[in-house]
Amino acid sequence: MYNPILTIARKELSTLFSEKTLILALLIQLFVASFSSLLIVGLTSLYDPETLxxxxxxxxxxxxxxxxxxxxxxxxxxxxxxxxxxxxxxxxxxxxxxxxxxxxxxxxxxxxxxxxxxxxxxxxxxxxxxxxxxxxxxxxxxxxxxxxxxxxxxxxIDFTPITLHVEKMPKKSAKYFEFIYTILIPLLVFTPIIISGGLVVDFITEEVERHTIEVLLTAPVSLPQIIAGKITTAIAIVPPQVAAWLFFLDLTNTHVANIPTIVLHSTLIALTIILTGSLIAIEYPNRSTAQYIYSLTLILLFTTSYILPDSPLNLTTRLAAGSIDPEETLTHLTLYTTIPIILYLSLHAKITRSNYTLRHHISD
Amino acid sequence: MLGLIKIALWEVRQTKSGVDPRAATLSLLLIAAIAAAGWSTSQFGFHTGDKLYTVAVDEEHLAEIIRTNPKFDVTTGGYNATKRFDLLIKRGVVTYQGDERSIAALDALDRTIREYDEERLIAKNDIPNAFPVWITINYLPRIQSFNLPTTLPHEDETSDSEDIYIIVPQEEDEERRATLPTPQPIVPTKETSRGRNIFQFDSQNIATPSKIEPPLPFRSVVLTFFFIFPIHFIAQFYSASIMNERVRKSGSLLLTAPIRASEIVLGKMLPYLAITLLFTILIGVAVGGNHRIVPLLLPVILTFLSTSFLAAVLARSFKELTFILVFLSVSLSGYLFLPTIFVNVHGVSTISPMSLVVELIEGEKIKLAEYLFATLPLYLVSLLVFTFGIFIYRDEDLFSQKSIPSKLIDSIEVFLTRLNEGYFSVFSLSALLIPIAFIFQLVAIVLLFNLPIETSIVLFVIVAALIEEGLKPLGIYTILKRKPETSFRQSAMLGAASGLGFFVGEKLIVLIVLISIADSIYGTAMGIGLLIPPLILHTTTTTTSALLTRRAGVKFYPLAVAIAATIHITYNLYLLRGAINV
Incomplete structure (x- = not known):
């Protein structure tokens, strides 16, 4: 059976492999991870000096x-x-x-x-x-x-300090606990997501700038199908990367709870980011403009998520540490499912408008 | 020269007309929103790890106190006994579980209670009774050394056997003694004990015991990011401009004009360089620096611009370009940012010009040797990257789908042909590749710095040898690929010439910059200091790999490199035997 979306997705995926882009992506993630783990002492002390x-x-x-x-x-x-x-x-x-x-x-x-x-x-x-x-x-x-x-x-001054008693003080220490769960794990989970969002911007703007989109549209595929195919590729590569990182951490004696739920959660967030990237690329089909706006949007989203007490970053932290119950997780995940749905609907509405053509808004 | 300026002006006009006004407005809005969000995190604090720990308390009063720390998810009253809590507090007694999360929760509880008590004491508004002890802290400079703390022999030991253990002479610094801060009785006020500005560079402060903060490298990290951000963004636009020439094929027209490729490339770069310099100066002044920041950051900017240019020439598609750029930015930022953590701690920090920027802002004087040590590798690398990139700024490489390695080989080929492909050409190539090898090795030092010293030295020896042996025979590889008929004798001679070139280049670099690092154990691992053995080593290994490649074919180049590297590693480990007990 011929499915144009899957055909487009497969084509993009094969160029990812043939250009070894994915290898470079993994290398970037390894760099990020090794920087943080090599610096675990340095950065943790930066984060909380008492750990030293x-x-x-x-x-x-x-x-x-x-x-x-x-x-x-x-x-x-x-x-x-x-x-x-x-x-x-x-x-x-x-x-x-x-x-x-x-x-x-x-x-x-x-x-x-x-x-x-x-x-x-x-x-x-x-x-x-x-x-x-x-x-x-x-x-x-x-x-x-x-x-x-x-x-x-x-x-x-009439002051009595609050005193609590602990029967037996723990012998073990958990100095890196907060660093690993609140910084390292969210970092590893979100890097593949950020990369995929950037990828989709390139997928779309490249077709426009190289004028290949016109050629593609003469084939029996519609613009929404082309975009959907590209989104599929970008989303498909997220779960394997996230799962691989979490299993790797688990192997190095860092217990990560709820791995399947984290993978699901990160996929939903990836969908949100990728759809945002697609919307930006469709609005500004010039690659450098789109990438610039995408980067700024990402920075904004990250800074905002640090203001909110319940951000996707923190959900990752709590899931990985195992300190959230299933009911609360479900509430969060429901919210994170509705956002991509809304984004997708607005994207679809935009590109199916009768007079819509994907073109440079600036002259070549 | 005239062509250069023409192209620069053309680029400015082109970019100006190409700006989408809607995108420009949106980007300004986004920047404003980011600034607002950043401001609010600085005011109200970061939310990380909220509700990370669960705690059950029997007293409402205590629950209120624990809730002041958002990391706790507090349950009171009739809690479900089947649920697992990290901490259980009953009648003032804390019970915890044996796992890491529970222990971390206990630490956090301790901090929360202490902070709560402090707040109550502050409310008493009675300093002599509530905060009876104040400590004035004076930071004193101490002479830094390149010696790693763990291998530094004790000062009264007489060590004369191993020359890699260098005791840094403790110079008497009379001037420093004179500027020593004298303790002054300062009446403590509330402000001095709370809240610190990251841009405050004074080295004296006064605090109560619980507010003493150990010296942290936070400022340098923040500073590095402030500078690297705009540099990275503008370099992206430069690479986009080069890429556009290729995608829209307009570059082809430019190439037929009577302008040299170098004029096109550098002319297009000038506007971006100017804007970046402007931003750098603005940021520099904003954080309390002055115009002297420019010569420190110029090599950084050039490195970013040159690598972005090369990436734009090499990439076959947009996504490939994005990935190469991200990869380059991450590694360059790492190279610049990691050493700054060790400012004033270890001499190795001066590898990064950013460390010098921090020192400059702190009001310290920068020595010429330090400046050269930090910037020369970057200057040389950007020069080389530009040169080799310009070699392949021609139709057959710009508008083809050649793979990245084959384009790089192309640029090496252009270089070799310009020098008639003789022994001299491979000799010069090897010498020129030194800064590249040097940068890679410095990155390796930075990455391996935090591992236990013995592991890090052994790993460094292996990585360094692989880098050098991989780069040295590149010229020979290119020649053999094109002319497999090259004779055995010629291959051997080419190998020797290439090894000699590397040796000469290495010694030149040493003379210029490495004086300060050469005494350290890493310097020994890089084969600095001796003369005859490294010469023999370099020529032997390169000849070996040249002959192996000649015999087995260019496909076996990696294998030839591995064999040559093994010889190299064995030699270096033998040199270092005293330090690592192998």
Missing amino acids: KGQTTSNAEIGVLGYQEKLVSLMEEEKINIHYYNDLQRALEAFDRGRIDAILTIPDDIDPGGTEIIRLTLYLPESDIKGTFVVMQIKESLSKFESFVREKRSHR
């Missing part, structure tokens, strides 16, 4: 000027190695030689129960990774010291 805490293999070496019993004992509790100095000059020399990584000066007249603000001075290496480690280690003891002083003074 577990990375310290050696203790911080800190030079201290002055003395305060409680503060010093809190620092020792955090396994900080303290070196005492009498004057700043000597401490700075040691700092320069790399013997110590930070200097803390404690004034002599500290009175925890008093009414004066306690002022400490900390010298850190400028934007040094060592500086980050030191801050991570010393922050804890300084915070505890603050709580200690605050408690001594609390009768004056």
Whole structure:
């Protein structure tokens, strides 16, 4: 049986393979993924500096000027190695030689129960990774010291901190959890979608700019069928890529829940993006214009999705982490199904208008 | 020269008349909407991971507190006991599950409660009692070194056996001592402890213990994106313009005019270069820089423009062009952006001109050696890419469906014919390919930088050898493809000439830029520092692959490269044996 839509789709798919475009696309995704995973420490610390805490293999070496019993004992509790100095000059020399990584000066007249603000001075290496480690280690003891002083003074301000008890603190840590589920997984799921949206823009504008659309239309196919065929190709390559990435993550011991649902969800979002791309390409059949408008639209959609509490990005996060129940998922997916339907109907209405021709709006 | 200007003016006229006014309006609207959305995220925060954790609480009061963090999905009162919650809070006691999500939820709960307490304390408006401890933080510059922290021997060890362990001399810097900030008693105010501007480049701040933030590379990352965005977009338009010449066949007419191909290509580039420079200066001034940003970003712009041009010449279809451009932009951005994370941390960060931009904005002086180190590879690459691209800016390559590799081989062929296809031609080609190899190797350093040092060195040796051995015999490959009758002796001589060319080029690059990196362990892996052994190595490996290709045929080129690379790898691993215990 002859199906013009499938014929067009197959033709586009075969050029994708023959030009090795798909290989390049996978390479791009691999690049994006390897950048993020190679940087997992760097970027995660950027995202949440406290995660570096577990990375310290050696203790911080800190030079201290002055003395305060409680503060010093809190620092020792955090396994900080303290070196005492009498004057700043000597401490700075040691700092320069790399013997110590930070200097803390404690004034002599500290009175925890008093009414004066306690002022400490900390010298850190400028934007040094060592500086980050030191801050991570010393922050804890300084915070505890603050709580200690605050408690001594609390009768004056009538404040009791909220306390919750945990039976047994977990031994494992989950430092990369939020990075993996809120950044890495949505990134991997959405890259194939963005690529497919860009592809459909090229599929359509290429036919117009090369004037091949006129030739194609002399064959027994209609314009809606041609467009539908191109959309089919762009959408068909999304689910395999998404599924492959998620299985790959699952193999590397990152548990990804609801893989089939994520694939379905990403396909629906891909449809929305691809239809948006098609609408743009039909409105502006000049490739560079269409690609430019498409990129801007994508940036807008992404920035907006960070304003919304329930965005497709966040649905991916919650699905992958397994923290959403099926009923709520269904509500979201229903919404994400209606958007492409509306888009498709408006696209169809536009290209089936009796006087519609797909042509450059600007002169060649 | 006159032709160049003519083409540039023509391009401006052409583009002006080609702008669709509706698209221009729409794009302005979109940009405004993006700015508004960006502003609102900066004001009200990002929503990522909302309702990621489920928690059941018995007290409404506590539930309200936990709800302040949108990451929690809070259930109160008579909750269903069969449902699984990440955290259960009953009478002030928290129970958690053993999985990662639950543990992450516990961390988040701890943060939320702390933040809530802080907010209440702020409301007390009594600094000496509510926030009794304040810390003034001074950041001090420390001398950077190229040595990787993990291989740096301890300073009082006497290490003289391995020359790859270089102890960076600790220079006495009297000037720095004089500018050292002296601690001053500053009365803390609320503003200083909250909210930070990313464009604030002061290195001193004052905070309560919970508000101390470790030094982060955030600024450089944001900056890099600000600059790369317009550069990337404008380069896209340049490539579109070249592609249009091919698609509409109007390029063919231009080629018959008495103008040289180079004038067409560079003339068309000039308007885009001018616009990008304008944007760069505007952004530079906006983020607190000055006109000195231009020489730092010029090589970046040229690299983007030249690669976009080459992509437009090579691509067979729009989608191929899009993919090549995205691929190039991603890798170039990675090359520019990744090292900036290590600004002030590790010398390797100066590979990227963006690191220097950050330093310039921070008010530091940039040394000439640093400038050359960061920009020369990019200048050379863009020059080469333009040159080789212009070679194939001719009818038979522009208007044909040749594959990308065969077009590249075409451009190499043009180069070789211009030099009479002799030994000198392969010698020069190898020497000229150095910057390309160099850029690839720098990208490899950047990518491998975060792996454990021993793995990263071994992997780097392998990748570097493959890059060099793959590039060196390209000239010979092209000659053998065209003239399979080339004799055995000639092939051997060509191999030797090509290897020699690579060696000479490498040494020239070293003289100019690599002085600063040559002492590091990566420098050793790149075969810098010695003279005779690398000469023998380069000529041997290239002759090997030349002879193998000659014997087995050009189809077996990859195999020949693999064999040559194996020799190369073995040699380099032998050199590095002290560092990696193999």
